[in-house]
Amino acid sequence: MPSTTKSMLDTYLESINLDRARLAAVIDALNACAQACTACADACLSEDMVAELTKCVRTNLDCADICTTTARVLSRHTGYDANISRSLLEACAAACKACGDECAGHAGMHEHCRVCADACRACERACRDLLATMS
Amino acid sequence: MPSTTKSMLDTYLESINLDRARLAAVIDALNACAQACTACADACLSEDMVAELTKCVRTNLDCADICTTTARVLSRHTGYDANISRSLLEACAAACKACGDECAGHAGMHEHCRVCADACRACERACRDLLATMS
Amino acid sequence: MPSTTKSMLDTYLESINLDRARLAAVIDALNACAQACTACADACLSEDMVAELTKCVRTNLDCADICTTTARVLSRHTGYDANISRSLLEACAAACKACGDECAGHAGMHEHCRVCADACRACERACRDLLATMS
Amino acid sequence: MPSTTKSMLDTYLESINLDRARLAAVIDALNACAQACTACADACLSEDMVAELTKCVRTNLDCADICTTTARVLSRHTGYDANISRSLLEACAAACKACGDECAGHAGMHEHCRVCADACRACERACRDLLATMS
Numbered sequence: 001m002p003s004t005t006k007s008m009l010d011t012y013l014e015s016i017n018l019d020r021a022r023l024a025a026v027i028d029a030l031n032a033c034a035q036a037c038t039a040c041a042d043a044c045l046s047e048d049m050v051a052e053l054t055k056c057v058r059t060n061l062d063c064a065d066i067c068t069t070t071a072r073v074l075s076r077h078t079g080y081d082a083n084i085s086r087s088l089l090e091a092c093a094a095a096c097k098a099c100g101d102e103c104a105g106h107a108g109m110h111e112h113c114r115v116c117a118d119a120c121r122a123c124e125r126a127c128r129d130l131l132a133t134m135s
Numbered sequence: 136m137p138s139t140t141k142s143m144l145d146t147y148l149e150s151i152n153l154d155r156a157r158l159a160a161v162i163d164a165l166n167a168c169a170q171a172c173t174a175c176a177d178a179c180l181s182e183d184m185v186a187e188l189t190k191c192v193r194t195n196l197d198c199a200d201i202c203t204t205t206a207r208v209l210s211r212h213t214g215y216d217a218n219i220s221r222s223l224l225e226a227c228a229a230a231c232k233a234c235g236d237e238c239a240g241h242a243g244m245h246e247h248c249r250v251c252a253d254a255c256r257a258c259e260r261a262c263r264d265l266l267a268t269m270s
Numbered sequence: 271m272p273s274t275t276k277s278m279l280d281t282y283l284e285s286i287n288l289d290r291a292r293l294a295a296v297i298d299a300l301n302a303c304a305q306a307c308t309a310c311a312d313a314c315l316s317e318d319m320v321a322e323l324t325k326c327v328r329t330n331l332d333c334a335d336i337c338t339t340t341a342r343v344l345s346r347h348t349g350y351d352a353n354i355s356r357s358l359l360e361a362c363a364a365a366c367k368a369c370g371d372e373c374a375g376h377a378g379m380h381e382h383c384r385v386c387a388d389a390c391r392a393c394e395r396a397c398r399d400l401l402a403t404m405s
Numbered sequence: 406m407p408s409t410t411k412s413m414l415d416t417y418l419e420s421i422n423l424d425r426a427r428l429a430a431v432i433d434a435l436n437a438c439a440q441a442c443t444a445c446a447d448a449c450l451s452e453d454m455v456a457e458l459t460k461c462v463r464t465n466l467d468c469a470d471i472c473t474t475t476a477r478v479l480s481r482h483t484g485y486d487a488n489i490s491r492s493l494l495e496a497c498a499a500a501c502k503a504c505g506d507e508c509a510g511h512a513g514m515h516e517h518c519r520v521c522a523d524a525c526r527a528c529e530r531a532c533r534d535l536l537a538t539m540s
Contacts, residue, residue, distance in 0.1 A: 003167075004167040004170055004171050004250070004254055005170050005174070007250050008170070008171055008174035008175065008178070008247060008250055008251070009174070011178065011245075011246040011247040011249075011250055012174075012178055012181070012247065013178075013181070014181045027170070031166055031170060032138075032139040035139055035140050035143070035162065035166060035206070035210065036139050036143055038206075038207050038210045038211075039140070039143035039144070039147075039210045040143065041331075042210060042211040042212060042213050042328065043143070043146065043147055043148075045213040045324040045327055045328060046147070046148070046149050046212065046213045046324070048321075050320055050321050050324060051318075051320050051321060054315040054316070054320060054483050054484065055483060055484030056484075057315055057327075057483075058312065058315060058481050058483045058484045059484060059486070061311075061331075061477075061481065062477075062478050062481065062486075062489055064207075065474045065477050065478065066474055066478070066489075066493065068203060068474075069470045069471055069473075069474040071170070071173075072173050072199075072466075072467075072470050073467050073470065073471070075170065075173045075174045075177060076173075076177040076463050076466065076467065077177060077181065078177050078180040078181045078459050078460060078462075078463045079459065079460030079461075079463045079464060079507075081464070081467075081503050083499050083503070084467055084471075084496065084499050084500050084503055087492070087495050087496035087499045088471065088496040088500075090492050090495075090496070091489065091492035091493040091495070091496045094488050094489050094492045095489050095493075098486050098488070098489055102484075110146075111146040112143060112146040112147065114146075115139070115142050115143055115146055116143070119139055176466075177463065180459040180462055180463060181459070183456075185455055185456050185459060186453075186455050186456060189348050189349065189450040189451070189455060190348060190349030191349075192348075192450055192462075193346050193348045193349045193447065193450060194349060194351070196342075196346065196446075196466075197342075197343050197346065197351075197354055200339045200342050200343065201339055201343070201354075201358065203339075204335045204336055204338075204339040207331075207332075207335050208332050208335065208336070211328050211331065211332065213324050213325060213327075213328045214324065214325030214326075214328045214329060214372075216329070216332075216368050218364050218368070219332055219336075219361065219364050219365050219368055222357070222360050222361035222364045223336065223361040223365075225357050225360075225361070226354065226357035226358040226360070226361045229353050229354050229357045230354050230358075233351050233353070233354055237349075273437075274437040274440055274441050274520070274524055275440050275444070277520050278440070278441050278444035278445065278448070278517060278520055278521070279444070281448065281515075281516040281517040281519075281520055282444075282448055282451070282517065283448075283451070284451050297440070301436055301440060302408075302409040305409055305410050305413070305432070305436060305476070305480065306409050306413050308476075308477050308480045308481075309410070309413035309414070309417075309480045310413065312480060312481040312482060312483050313413070313416065313417055313418075315483040316417070316418070316419045316482065316483045334477075338473060341440070341443075342443050342469075345440065345443045345444045345447060346443075346447040347447060347451065348447055348450040348451045380416075381416040382413060382416040382417065384416075385409070385412050385413055385416055386413070389409055
């Protein structure tokens, strides 16, 4: 079943500079990562050892905010400005890398960090792959 | 395949007052609706007849913002406050109803409004069903 | 000096159902509260006793998200829907009340909670005052 | 009167790598720009000539989202990662430049675009000044 993201992209009548299937996959990865990071930040707050997870909470909050904003910007095609998309994708890949590294460091201890690290890795890869096709 | 939302909820060790499968389905419906509304607002801007779609753009923007915020609040379980979740779900159902009605009015003419109306209806239903289990 | 919010409202040519000075004051209170809550959540994370502040972090995150979304919705006048504004203002007042109460409980110990509680109280009052003029 | 932003920063007990007065000014510029862009997008939708302003609406929406996210990230100091702040500030300056240019092109015709262009210019300058102190 195609995601709502791909269904909506398929209804767009004007031309889009990027491959639609790839673009939909990136947007889905961004939304999944934002959701995982929001949930992981809260799961960290519920741990007895929250004092050792404060950097993880912070990185999760940054990554969630940046992924949500990047998904929104990539969902707009009217008056497209490659410069904004490109620099935002760079910032987003950096945030996903930092959050993926941080969560991976706790993955052996906390299952929520393991699942979140996977979502961050997948999102970072999707952002970098899209960037590679834009230059 | 379970969504990332459900996988993350399954890692949460503390108790949650709501059924996890249902909660994951609501959060997924909220994120799908936010994505559809963001895309529909932009697709409306690309139409020749944009002047007849300005209310649709506005309702889409409201609905996207409210659905994203509601998904975030429902993804947090630490220090849960039923009062905030409930009143926000009421506001979200109202926004989905308004946006679903507005998009449905253009669904015969614009395929993006048709797909978006479906996402709004599904999300409104999911919010109301969850509200019914909270009282 | 008028805030940017009021300057922008003054440029709006169409009629607005609400008093512009009051509306600008509410939007400014919402943005100030969102900012205070975002900063307070992070300041809580930096405290040695973060384990006793996890509910405060969570309430701050909810309040920041809801205030930002409410400020956006109130800044839109095209195709105005009183029903959405009203229900969102109710949810926002509830979030400000909860966050103001939570922060007030830590105000004697943490200056960031004292300043944030004040911002939440002012914002809750502004939301309720606006609601009173809408019915 | 100091802004809430500066009052909150003054309560932060741990060290911050950046000058607090400058940081508060950047965050205030980001929030003011986000507010102006949200209002300008809506004011464009209310114009008879909206068909000529669709790129302006889109750029306003991007700029509002990116400024709000950047203000949030800069408001967090726990587990600070200069790499994320720097790349996000670059993306934000690019968005403010694009939106400032677009709005300036309509400033003679639409007062909301004139006020918004000023907010974008001020915000772009604040982002670039902060970036200069970070390298």
